Amino acid sequence: MTEDFPINKTDAEWRQELTEEQYRILREKGTERAFTGKYDFHFEDGAYHCAACGTKLFDSGSKYDSGCGWPAFYQTAEKGAVVEKLDRSHGMIRTEVLCGNCGGHLGHVFPDGPQDKTGLRYCINSVSLDFESK
Structure with missing residues (x-):
């Protein structure tokens, strides 16, 4: 990735720290198959964090069942928790x-x-995502 973020590691460092599937999705912009993710039907009280760096991204209070096959949230935990980028892939x-x-x-x-x-x-x-219960 070419963008600058507070945490900036080499591909080798990410490969060492992440599982193969985490690397494929988090670093290579992959997608898990619909309805296969462990948090799709997960509604425990707590917070969802980035699996790569631990940043708090979403609170469980904003999670809902959208029926899309992936965890869905209607807002982020904090302003700046995520960055949005145009994707034409x-x-x-x-x-x-x-x-x-x-x-x-x-x-x-x-x-x-x-x-x-x-x-x-x-x-x-x-x-x-990683989940931390309250």
Whole structure:
């Protein structure tokens, strides 16, 4: 990745610290198969952190069942927790969501979330997350 983030490691360092699947998703912008992630139907009280660097990304209170097959949130835990970037890959135009601290690929954000909240759906790969219960 070429962007500058507070945590900036070499590919070799990331490969040593992450599992093969975490590296594929967080560093190579991969996607886990729908409905296979451990946090898709997970609704315990707590916080979701970046699996690469530990930054708090989402609170469980903003998680909801969108039916999309990936964990969905309607807002981030804090301003700056994530960075949004235009993604034109795979013949689509989407908004990619990256960890604001290490630049790890988390997923995408769409404007079809709960209208009584923010109207956003942060569609996030479970592999990109670690959960800390309250």
